[in-house]
Structures are given as structure tokens and as C-alpha cells.
Amino acid sequence: MKYYAGLDVSVKETAVCIIDETGQICREIKVASHPEDLARVLKDPNWRLERVRLEAGPLSQWLFEGLARAGLPVICIETRHTKAFLKAQVNKTDRNDARGIAQMMRVNLFRPVHVKTLTNQKRRALLTARKLLQEKAIAVENDLRGLLRNFGLKVGPVGAVKFEVRIRELTEGMPDLAEIVEPLLEARSKLRQNFATLHRELLTLVREDAVCRRLMTIPSVGPVVALAYTATIDIPQRFKSAKAVGPALGLTPVLHESGESRRIGRISCCGDGMLRTLLYEAAQVLLTHVTKWSWRKAWAMNVAKRRGRQKAIVALARRLAVIMHRIWSDGARFRWSRQDIMPAAA
Template identity: 70%
Template sequence: MKHYVGLDVSVKETSVCIVDENGKVCRERKVVSHPDDLITLLSDPQWRIERIGLEAGPLSQWLFDGLTKVNHPVICIETRHTKAFLKAQPNKSDRNDARGIAQMMRVNLFRAVHVKTLTSQKHRALLTARKLLQEKAIAIENDIRGLLRNFGLKVGAIGAVKYDERIRELLGELPDLEEILEPLLAARLKLRNEFAKLDRRVREAAKTNPVCQRLMTVPGVGPIVALAYTSTIDIPARFRNSRSVGAVLGLTPVLNQSGESCRIGHISLCGDRMMRTLLFEAAQTLLTRVAKWSWLKAWAMNLAKRRGAKRAIVALARRMAVILHRIWSDGSEFCWTRDALSAAAQR
């Protein structure tokens, strides 16, 4: 008889539920959230495990890798789809969630999530750490501006390089206030220095990656966007066609249809938020800062005249996501003119 397993993972313990092919609960236990403990429980020869369900979360990649190494049929399932399924239960608990996930595995009612490779996970961690340091440094700078404004001192428009010099210039006549703000300035300087180190590592990683080098031929796409794209998509072959990438990144409109009513709303905003934001910034850069003309910029400019700049930027971000996937899949580079694009398509 086949068996199906549901895992409800928390930081300390994981609730495990094993059901048979008729839906009968065969075993329920809580074990430590570690691959070795789960392997010990699931390796009992009495279980003929067909599928193991694991909800996507902070520990899911680690547990998934550990169970996969010993050839357990584990599947990482989509969080929102799982939440909607488990809402049918009147009472929410770890035990009931594990039961629900096990039943999802049994009736084959789940949506699998791609688990990234170790290289992509490391690149993603690097990008996240870089972004975190940048945000903390900007937050401290804004707080210092707010504190100085209480004393009538206005920092004004100033770049990150001369920020410290400008603050000390304003504090020249207020030594007491300078003593108060000195720890904030020191913390801000430390964050900026560490951010610069991670920024160099990101650019070096993109420079040594041939895929990133090809993606950077697209106007508006730099090393940050290229490395983030490769770490997000991970394996381009998992998409049946390039156009589906826009939907996965949450850049396609939401459709709400019921009976005779059919409304198309804003973009879905599902998927990777960091990648969506970076594509939006790349689209803005292409429209406002890239001087060299291309068929892609001409298309976006014409769309902006008809539908407005905001919609044009969103549409351009979606199209750039599709183009990047096609370049990655074909091993080609960006074509700046329509003629070059047609010639490449014919080849």
C-alpha cells in the first residue's frame, strides 16, 4: 500500500503525518526540524512512500536538499496554494496542517515550487545582504537629517560620498550635538564600507559569469540586475516559453472573471519582489538615462505616449524579463535594431 507524508515545519519541531492511499492516518509525530531526524522517521521499511509534501519556507530548501540526497520523493509546494487548501479546516494547528498537506499529496492537489541550486542560493544571499546594508545606511542618513532639522539645520541634496563631510560642517558650531550624532555617523560609515565590499563581490560575480555578460548587453541591465535574474530564474529550461517568465515574476495583469463580468486589474505582484523591483528600475533607466537608441526603447516610448509613463515602464519591465530569458536560452545577445532582430530570428 502506498503512503503519503505531510510535513508542517516550524523552527524547532516539524509535525509529520503519514496517510495511506485511502486517506487513513497511519502515524503522527513531532520531530526536530533537522534532515537527519526526518530521514530516521521516514526510512522505516513499513512505509512505501509515494510523495512527501513540504511547504515552502525559511527551512524548506535545507530540509529538501537533505531528504533528496537519500532519494526520498519530497516535493516543495507553493505557500499560498497550501494556505487556501488548509483554510477548509475549522481549527488551525500544526497537527491539522500536517494532515492537510498529507491529503494534498494523496489526491495530487498541489502546486510544486522550484527549489534553487546551491549556487543560486548563495548569489541570492549575497544580493540580499547587500540590499540590507544599503537600506540600513539610508535609514540612518534619513534619521540624522530628521534630528538636525529640529535644530534648523538642513542637510540638503548631497551624495553618499560627501554626506559625512556635510554633517560635520553643519555641526561645527554645536559640539554637544556632534557628540550625540557621532555614534550614528560611525555606524553609517561602517555600513557604507561593508556595503561597498559586498557591492564589489556582486560585480565580480557578474563579471566572471558568461550568462550575466550576455544579459548585460540589454540596455538598462547592469551587473546587479543580471546576477539577480540568474539567481531568481536559476534554470531557464523549467519554463516552457519565455513569455511565462513575466507571469511568474508578478508582472502580468490580474484577471477577475465571473459570469458576464470580466475585469483586468493591476499586475499580480506575486513572485520575487526583489527581482520585480530591479526590473522596474532597469526599465526606468532604459527610458530616462540610456542615450543610445534601440527598437526596445522606441517601443516603450510609443507605448508611453498612448498609455502613460507608468504603464509603459511596467510593460517594459515585463518585456525585458522575457528578452532576458530568451537571450539566456538561445545563448545570443541583444539586437539593437529591428533588422538585426529579424536576421537573428531567421538564423
């Protein structure tokens, strides 16, 4: 007889439910949220598990890797589908959620989620930490501007390099205020130093990665965008075609159709928010700052004339995602002229 397991994971404990192919509950237990503890329960010889279901979440990558290494048929599935399936339950508890998840496995009603490789998980962590330090440093700078504005001291337009000098110039004749501002300047300086360290590490990774170097042949695509793209996509072959990357990154409009009603809304904004933002910024740079003319810029300019600038930037961001996938898969480089483009990359 075949058995199916559903795991409802929380930070401390995981509710485990094992059912047979008829839907009967065979075992229910709560285990510490650790791969070894879960594997000890799931590898019981009494249960020949056909599928073990794990919901995508903060611990899913770590647990997935540990259970897969233990030889268990673990599957990570979409959180939104799970929420919709379990919504019919009157009482939401960890036990009921584990039961519902196990039933999803039994009736094969789920959509699997790709779990990134360990290398790209580390790259993603680098990008996240770098972005966090940058945001905190900018937040301290903005707070300093607001703090000094209360005393009539205006920092004005100044770059990151001369920011600290400018603050000290403004507070030179006010020792009490300078004493208050100094700890904030020290915190900002430390944040900027650590940001520079992580940025240098990012540049080193990009220089050693042939795929990232090819992606950077696209105008407006720099090392941050290239590394974020490879870390998010992970394996390009998991997409049926390059056009499937756009919907996966939330860059395609939502369609709502019912009877005679058919409404096309804004982009879905599902998937990875960091990469979507970076692609939007790259598209904006290509459309407004890149002076050299290219066939993609000409296409985006025509879209802007018909639909507006904002929609043109979103459409160009989606096209950039498709082009980057083609370049990664085909081993090609960006071609500025449309006449030089092979049919596969058109």
C-alpha cells in the first residue's frame, strides 16, 4: 500500500500526518523542525512513502535539502495553492493543515516549486545582505537630513563620498548638535564600509562567472542584475520556453474572465520582487539613459508612443528577462542590430 505524508512547518515544531492511499490517517505526530528529526519519523519501515509534501517557506530550502539527502521523495509546493485548498476548513490548526496537505499529496492536487541549488542560495543571501546594508545606510542619511533641517541646516544635493564632510561643516559651530550627530555618522560609515565589502565580493563572483559576463553584454544590465538573474532563475531548463520567464517573475498582466466579462489588469507582481525591481530599473535605464540605439530600445519607444512610458518600461523589463534567458541557454551575446539576430533569439 502507498502512503503519503503532509508536513505543516513552523519555526519550532512540524506537524506530520501520514495517510494511506484510501485517505485513512495512519499516524499523526509533532516533531522538531529539523531534517534529522523529520527523517527519523518519515523513514519508518512501516510506511512506504510515495510523496512527502513540504510547503514553501523560510525553512523549506534547508528542510528540503536534508530530507532529499536522506532519500525521501520530498516535494516543495506552492503556498498559494495550499492556502486555497485548506481554506474550506472550519478550524485552522497545525494538525488540520497537515491532514489537508497529506490529502493534497494523495489526490495529486498540487504544483511543485523549484528549490534552488545551494550555490545560488548563497548568492541570493549575498544580494539580500548587500541590499539591506545599502537601505540602512540611506535611511541613516535621510534621518540626518531631517534632523538637521529642524535647526535650519540644509544638507542639499551631495554624494555619498562628501556626505560626512558636509554634515561636519554644517555642525561646526554647534558642538552640542555635533556630539549628537557623530554616532550616526559613525554608524553610517560602518554600514558603507560593509556594503563596499559585499559589493566587491559580488563583483568577484560576476567576473568568475561566464554566464554573468554574457548577460552583461546587454545594455543597462550590470553585475547586480546579472547575478540576481542567475541566482533567481537557477536552472534555465526548468522553463519550457524563454517566454515563460515573464509570468514567473510577475511581469505579465492578470486576466479575469467570467462569462461575457473579460478584464486585463495590472501585472501580477508574483515571484521574486528583488529581480523584478532590478529588471524594471534596467529597462528604465535602457529607455532613458543608454544613448546607443538598439532594436529593443526602438521597440520600447514605439510601445511608449502607443501605451505610455510606464507600460513601455514594464514591457521592456519583461523582454529583457526573455532575452537574458535566451542568451543563457544559447550561449550567445546581445546583438545590437535586429538583422544580425538569429531566428531563435528574435
